[in-house]
Amino acid sequence: MQNRQIILKSRPAGRPTQDNFEIRPIEVPVPGDGELLLKSLYISVDPYMRGRMSDAKSYVEPFQVGEPMSGGAVAEVTESRHPDFSAGDVVVSRPLAWQEYQTVPATSVQKVDKNPVPLSYYLGILGMTGLTAYFGFLDIGQPKKGETVVVSGAAGAVGTAVGQIAKIYGCSVVGIAGSDEKLRYLKDELHFDEVINYHTEKDMEQAIARACPDGVDIYFDNVGGAISDAVLANINKFARIAVCGQIALYNATEVPAGPRIQPLILKKSALMQGFIIGNYANRLPEGLARLTDWVKKGKLKHRETVIKGFEKLPEAFIGLFDGVNTGKLIVETK
Amino acid sequence: MQNRQIILKSRPAGRPTQDNFEIRPIEVPVPGDGELLLKSLYISVDPYMRGRMSDAKSYVEPFQVGEPMSGGAVAEVTESRHPDFSAGDVVVSRPLAWQEYQTVPATSVQKVDKNPVPLSYYLGILGMTGLTAYFGFLDIGQPKKGETVVVSGAAGAVGTAVGQIAKIYGCSVVGIAGSDEKLRYLKDELHFDEVINYHTEKDMEQAIARACPDGVDIYFDNVGGAISDAVLANINKFARIAVCGQIALYNATEVPAGPRIQPLILKKSALMQGFIIGNYANRLPEGLARLTDWVKKGKLKHRETVIKGFEKLPEAFIGLFDGVNTGKLIVETK
Numbered sequence: 210m211q212n213r214q215i216i217l218k219s220r221p222a223g224r225p226t227q228d229n230f231e232i233r234p235i236e237v238p239v240p241g242d243g244e245l246l247l248k249s250l251y252i253s254v255d256p257y258m259r260g261r262m263s264d265a266k267s268y269v270e271p272f273q274v275g276e277p278m279s280g281g282a283v284a285e286v287t288e289s290r291h292p293d294f295s296a297g298d299v300v301v302s303r304p305l306a307w308q309e310y311q312t313v314p315a316t317s318v319q320k321v322d323k324n325p326v327p328l329s330y331y332l333g334i335l336g337m338t339g340l341t342a343y344f345g346f347l348d349i350g351q352p353k354k355g356e357t358v359v360v361s362g363a364a365g366a367v368g369t370a371v372g373q374i375a376k377i378y379g380c381s382v383v384g385i386a387g388s389d390e391k392l393r394y395l396k397d398e399l400h401f402d403e404v405i406n407y408h409t410e411k412d413m414e415q416a417i418a419r420a421c422p423d424g425v426d427i428y429f430d431n432v433g434g435a436i437s438d439a440v441l442a443n444i445n446k447f448a449r450i451a452v453c454g455q456i457a458l459y460n461a462t463e464v465p466a467g468p469r470i471q472p473l474i475l476k477k478s479a480l481m482q483g484f485i486i487g488n489y490a491n492r493l494p495e496g497l498a499r500l501t502d503w504v505k506k507g508k509l510k511h512r513e514t515v516i517k518g519f520e521k522l523p524e525a526f527i528g529l530f531d532g533v534n535t536g537k538l539i540v541e542t543k
Numbered sequence: 544m545q546n547r548q549i550i551l552k553s554r555p556a557g558r559p560t561q562d563n564f565e566i567r568p569i570e571v572p573v574p575g576d577g578e579l580l581l582k583s584l585y586i587s588v589d590p591y592m593r594g595r596m597s598d599a600k601s602y603v604e605p606f607q608v609g610e611p612m613s614g615g616a617v618a619e620v621t622e623s624r625h626p627d628f629s630a631g632d633v634v635v636s637r638p639l640a641w642q643e644y645q646t647v648p649a650t651s652v653q654k655v656d657k658n659p660v661p662l663s664y665y666l667g668i669l670g671m672t673g674l675t676a677y678f679g680f681l682d683i684g685q686p687k688k689g690e691t692v693v694v695s696g697a698a699g700a701v702g703t704a705v706g707q708i709a710k711i712y713g714c715s716v717v718g719i720a721g722s723d724e725k726l727r728y729l730k731d732e733l734h735f736d737e738v739i740n741y742h743t744e745k746d747m748e749q750a751i752a753r754a755c756p757d758g759v760d761i762y763f764d765n766v767g768g769a770i771s772d773a774v775l776a777n778i779n780k781f782a783r784i785a786v787c788g789q790i791a792l793y794n795a796t797e798v799p800a801g802p803r804i805q806p807l808i809l810k811k812s813a814l815m816q817g818f819i820i821g822n823y824a825n826r827l828p829e830g831l832a833r834l835t836d837w838v839k840k841g842k843l844k845h846r847e848t849v850i851k852g853f854e855k856l857p858e859a860f861i862g863l864f865d866g867v868n869t870g871k872l873i874v875e876t877k
Binding site (some may be wrong): 430433434437447452453454455458464465466467468469470471472473474475476477478479480481482483484485488 | 764767768781786787789792799800801802803804805806807808810811812814815816817819822
């Protein structure tokens with residue numbers, strides 16, 4: 210059996226490149242008592258990982274140079290030294306190292322049902338991204354029927370889930386994305402009410418005003434920067450703004466400047482709140498149950514971009530910043 | 544009987560000046576059926592009025608050029624055409640025109656108790672400013688015992704109330720103000736734990752870090768701008784930021800720029816919310832009852848700067864932007 214890992218070779222300055230990563234052969238480890246040997250099946254690549262590649266203090270610990278990258282993964286048990294698990298079981302465990310094989314304590318993983326959804330869904334709509342959409346939108350957004358919701362990064366993994374949950378709650382949903390293909394997907398398959406292409410639209414503030422004739426009640430912000438400035442210029446009194454991601458700013462090397470928003474927050478009696486899924490750790494079962502129900506009933510569609518080959522992880526991750534993906538971006542190891 | 548009013552003569556560009564106001568003689572009006580003739584006793588001048596002097600859309604309607612300014616006031620009934628009121632009653636009513644005498648429908652005023660507090664308190668700690676502090680701090684701040692609270696504009700009417708309420712709730716309170724005399728007042732008389740002079744302090748971010756060794760849990764923001772940047776750099780995870788005023792920016796003629804705060808809001812899972820007292824209209828009796836109780840028990844001290852002379856209203860208002868006041872700024876008409 211061969212084994213490989215991908216390490217952080219150097220910290221990126223700005224946009225990550227292949228040079229920041231190194232793939233190298235390692236031994237297949239031997240599980241000790243109470244441990245499992247796992248084979249990674251599907252590995253998640255996510256924008257938040259960019260933060261962990263820097264040395265700066267953030268909401269998560271930085272990756273260490275010379276150590277493997279890590280993140281969400283679905284894995285198969287290939288050898289068990291714990292009575293509750295057998296070879297062939299499929300588990301989720303966060304974070305797993307970017308390795309083909311690794312050992313973990315059995316207490317750190319959870320068995321998942323192999324039916325009725327594809328296993329990769331546990332990294333998407335039934336994983337961190339679906340739960341992020343669920344809690345951020347419902348807990349911070351507090352949607353009411355008939356309200357107008359704007360989602361940036363709308364074609365991404367979290368964005369597609371937010372938009373569909375907003376529709377389930379009877380909201381009017383406007384999605385912002387960067388290609389006409391993505392817009393068609395949002396409108397034709399996910400039934401967003403309006404869509405805006407930020408690459409071709411000249412005046413985003415006007416475009417949002419046109420798409421939201423009653424103003425913006427909830428803004429689910431995945432991107433930050435100029436797109437968010439344009440949305441904020443259209444918020445209603447008592448608007449709620451869930452700050453989930455700021456991908457437009459992740460590669461910034463200095464503190465980015467922009468219009469001060471506190472006067473607007475004051476004028477509109479608006480609420481802005483940042484969050485990470487970890488804040489809702491004690492409510493995950495509630496979220497997972499409702500998401501699973503919606504997926505089974507066909508109310509919540511999930512699209513993935515699956516890139517095959519363990520060695521493609523760095524390329525897939527870098528591609529996130531070019532918007533290569535529609536929906537959740539996943540690497541299948543085989 | 545003579546009567547005078549003060550009108551908005553022209554809209555200010557930037558900082559208001561005497562030229563934006565005009566004082567002029569008018570007739571004493573005659574009350575109709577159901578109306579009262581009121582004599583203004585105490586008139587409130589507040590930073591939010593600067594917003595109403597501009598034509599821009601805001602959370603309150605703009606003042607009209609050629610029409611009188613208006614705002615909070617305590618007045619005495621000099622003639623009553625309504626059975627529930629008699630000459631000599633004292634009432635509060637918002638907004639009253641900046642006039643010595645005016646008529647109002649009796650239904651628009653509320654009689655107040657002449658004891659046991661000075662009448663001017665109904666424009667301060669038992670009026671809009673006290674209620675603003677009460678609801679903004681408690682509802683948005685959600686204080687817990689032992690947390691660290693920072694208040695900017697700490698020596699102002701709202702700031703002094705916020706700091707004292709925070710002490711009642713067992714918080715550690717750090718006040719930011721602009722003169723050593725104000726700082727002494729906050730520390731010696733209101734028992735703030737730490738105070739910072741933003742005029743003499745070279746590095747505000749460091750000063751706040753020193754004053755808040757456990758970080759900032761709640762920031763009650765009366766000022767905005769660079770002072771708020773320095774506070775935000777020190778917030779803890781799950782910090783709450785109540786945006787109450789942005790006096791540093793009110794005279795700005797363009798949208799002010801500054802560091803983008805969404806990445807910080809995200810990293811800290813922080814909550815920022817703007818508010819005006821009108822949002823709590825249905826809870827005012829609760830707030831007034833608790834504030835009155837604290838004032839009577841001596842737990843909540845109130846300081847006023849009272850300027851005498853109706854004609855001094857413009858000068859007093861302009862002085863707000865130079866920080867002439869400690870505590871609530873009021874003009875006594877006689």
